[in-house]
Amino acid sequence: MSKLNIRNHPKIDNVFISGSFENPKLYTKNLVPGKQVYGEKLIKRNGKEYREWNPYQSKLAAILINQPKTNFLKQGKNCLYLGAASGTTVSHFSDILENGVIYAVEFAERSMRQLIQNTAERKNVIPILGDARHPIEYAKNIFTEIDLIYQDIAQPNQAEIAVKNCKYYLQDKGILILAIKSQSIDSVSKSKKVYKEEQKTLEKGGLDILESINIHQYAENHLVLIGRKKPI
Ligand SMILES: C[S@@+](CC[C@H](N)C(=O)[O-])C[C@H]1O[C@@H](n2cnc3c(N)ncnc32)[C@H](O)[C@@H]1O
Structure with missing residues (x-):
């Protein structure tokens, strides 16, 4: 069998690909060599260990496969992650x-226990047991500026929750990545209408929408909005 040609993603720091750029497999370099988080494949190449990154298991991978125009992933950025699940x-x-630093907020205690186990050796992850609907409650756990908010919580008022967190934590010109599941908001309305309403809420809440990415192929009924906080 031919060896995988794992190489740098041409546009994104610290992300790796094999196959063609148009239809790649994605990887990240394992910060904790030898350790899997969710059963993902570990692959050793030239003294480095890579973790395979499946777009069906991670919406962030699905977003990257769709080649977003906004380059929001950069080494050293601090991220507030809402809806961390088991990590x-x-x-x-x-x-x-x-x-x-990744501040990983999750409100389900069972998922939080798994998150703590799964990230115990990752020094840049701070698990926070908290409810994203009440951002002030976890303020004492956050001690750096936030460059990026990533939200994936499947709640009925997803955009409103995102706006609250952006107002409280996101620095000016910081980026919001919001995964919207249309059926969490309204199982009857047409998806397109739901996405439009959520977009309006973000705009009213002080965000410029830079792009929207349809990831239905990997996560049913999901659209991702990428926004930038307007300076006040
Ligand atoms: C779709 S899963 C997230 C999957 C995760 N983003 C990943 O890719 O690994 C949604 C998670 O959001 C959590 N969640 C839902 N509402 C929340 C809230 N208000 N505050 C914090 N977490 C919440 C759920 O408990 C669940 O673990």
């Missing part, structure tokens, strides 16, 4: 942002 995507953020 699948958080762990890839941790590999990519390296010296940046």
Whole structure:
């Protein structure tokens, strides 16, 4: 069998690809060599260990496969992650942002226990048991400026929750990545209408929408909005 040609992603720091750029497989370099987080494949090449990154298991991978125009992933950036679950995507953020900090908020205690176990050796992840609807409650856990908010929580008022967190934590010109599941908001309305309403809420809340990315192929009924906080 031919060896995978794992190489730098041409546009994104600390993300790696094999195959063609148009139809790539994605990887991140494992910050904790030898350790899997969710059963992902570990691959050794030239003294480095890579973790395979499946777009069906992580919406962030699905976003990158769709080649966003906004380059929001950079080493050293600090990220507030809302809806961390057991840490699948958080762990890839941790590999990519390296010296940046990921504040990983999750309100389900069971998921939080798994998140703590899964990220115990990752020094740049701070798990926070908290409810994203009440951002002030976790303020004492956040001690750096936030460059990026990533939200994936499947709640009915997703955009409103994102706006609250952006107002409270995101620095001016910081980036919001919001995964919207249309059926969490309204199972009857047409998806397009739901996405439009959510976009309006973000705009009214002080964000410029830079792009929208349809990831239905990997996550049913999901659209991702990428916004930038307007300076006040
Ligand atoms: C779709 S899962 C997230 C998957 C995760 N982003 C990943 O890719 O690994 C949604 C998570 O959001 C959490 N969640 C939902 N509402 C929340 C809230 N208000 N505050 C914090 N977490 C919440 C759920 O408990 C669940 O673990």
